[in-house]
Structure formats: structure tokens, C-alpha cells
Amino acid sequence: MDDSQKTKDELLAEVQGLRRALRQNSADLEQFTYVASHDLRAPLRGIANLSQWLEEDLGPRLSEGSRRQLELLRGRVQRMEAMLDGLLDYSRADRARHKSEPVPVDRLIHETLERLSPGPPARLEVGPGMPVLVTERAALQQVFQHLLSNALKHAGREDVRIRVEVEPTAGFHHFRVADDGPGIAPRFHEKIWNPFQTLVSRDKVEGAGMGLCVVKKLVEGRGGRVWVESAEGAGATFHFTWPGSEERIS
Structure with missing residues (x-):
């Protein structure tokens, strides 16, 4: 040798x-x-x-x-x-792994919102083309739960409108969770992903400030990306890419 x-x-x-x-x-x-x-x-x-x-x-x-x-x-x-x-x-977030299974994403999103129990004025719209993904159900549900909860919590009003859309990309699905809340100033777009970060006083909006950093860890731990597009007063759109083959329904 x-x-x-x-x-x-x-x-x-x-x-x-x-x-x-x-x-x-x-x-x-x-x-x-x-x-x-x-x-x-x-x-x-x-x-x-x-x-x-x-x-x-x-x-x-x-x-x-x-x-x-x-x-x-x-x-x-x-x-x-x-x-x-x-x-x-x-x-x-990056250690607990579950067996992949077929997950109807449309149904998963609605079930997740029901668990959060928002008031009747809140509206959820799910765009067309939601796939049945063969993926980790618990992890994907946790991502949607944090993003939907974040939109409801920070809306500042009960009649918030949330829209979830998807488009397939190479090896991934690109999801968007958009709301018509108060928005996030660009100077905070990186800060919000850090642990214990909140943009408003916890006396006004109760929260641990951990939801988005958990989302980031879950998504990136599975090879995806996560980012936000927003401006103050113009709502926010959270993007993430998620792996998983799409099950074809005959």
C-alpha cells in the first residue's frame, strides 16, 4: 500500500x-x-x-x-x-425520522388548520394541484403547523386570509404559505429564523419564538430550502421546498 x-x-x-x-x-x-x-x-x-x-x-x-x-x-x-x-x-427536528408514507397534502393542510382551531372569520385557501407525496407525514405536518400558526398569531385580526400553493420542481415540491397580515420588514428576514426571536412584544403576541427555527431545521435537514418574501404592511409569503416522490392515483 x-x-x-x-x-x-x-x-x-x-x-x-x-x-x-x-x-x-x-x-x-x-x-x-x-x-x-x-x-x-x-x-x-x-x-x-x-x-x-x-x-x-x-x-x-x-x-x-x-x-x-x-x-x-x-x-x-x-x-x-x-x-x-x-x-x-x-x-x-433533525433526528426524529419516520417511515415515508403516502400523504395527501391537501387533506394534511386542512387537518392541521383544524387542530389550530382559528375563529370562523379566518380563511384558508388551498391552491390546485396539491400532490399525494410519499414522505414523512409528521415532519411535513409540523412545518405546516408552525407556518399556519405563525400567520394566525401575527395577523393582528381574526379575519386573516391564508393561501397555500404548490409547484413541482426538480426532485422537490415548492410550497408557498401566504397571508395578508402586517408583513415583515426586509431587515428582519434573516433574524426571524433564529431561536427565541419575536418581532413584537410577547405581551402583545404570546409565543416562544421557536416555530420558524424549527421549520428551518426540519426543511434543511431533509435537503430543502426555506425563505420568506415580505414587506411591511404587505403580508408575508413563506416558501419551502420539500422532497418526496409523488404518488400517482390511477
């Missing part, structure tokens, strides 16, 4: 070692996130319960201002729990 072949073998062994280390680090991070999330929930629930007991024990002696402060405290606890849930979703 010559020196060049030894070098190739050594490089291959090094690459394989790095891959094993990366997988182990990823597994360790997921385990740490799970344990930290689990261990933090107990004291958070204790804080919420204690505030509720104080409110009940003090009863009429509690001023309206103090009552509002206790309600605010419980709201902060709920926010922290939502952030922990978001961290868990994020840590699992």
Missing part, C-alpha cells in the same frame, strides 16, 4: 470518526435538553400553583393590582413552558 493510499484511508477513518462524534454530540445534546426541560417543569409548576393558592387564600383581601401581578406571573410560567417545548422540538 503506497503513501497516497494510506493518506486516503487515514482521511476516510478521520471522517468516519468525526461523523460518529457528531452523532454522539447530537444525541448528548438532545438528552441534555430533555433532562433540563423535564427538571425545570417541576419548579415552574410549583410557582404557578403557589400563586394560585395565594390568590385563593387571600381572597377578597387581595387588591386588584396584586391579583393582576399573580396572573402575570402565571402567564410568564406558561411562556417558559412553551419555550421549553420549543427547545425540545428544535433538538428533535
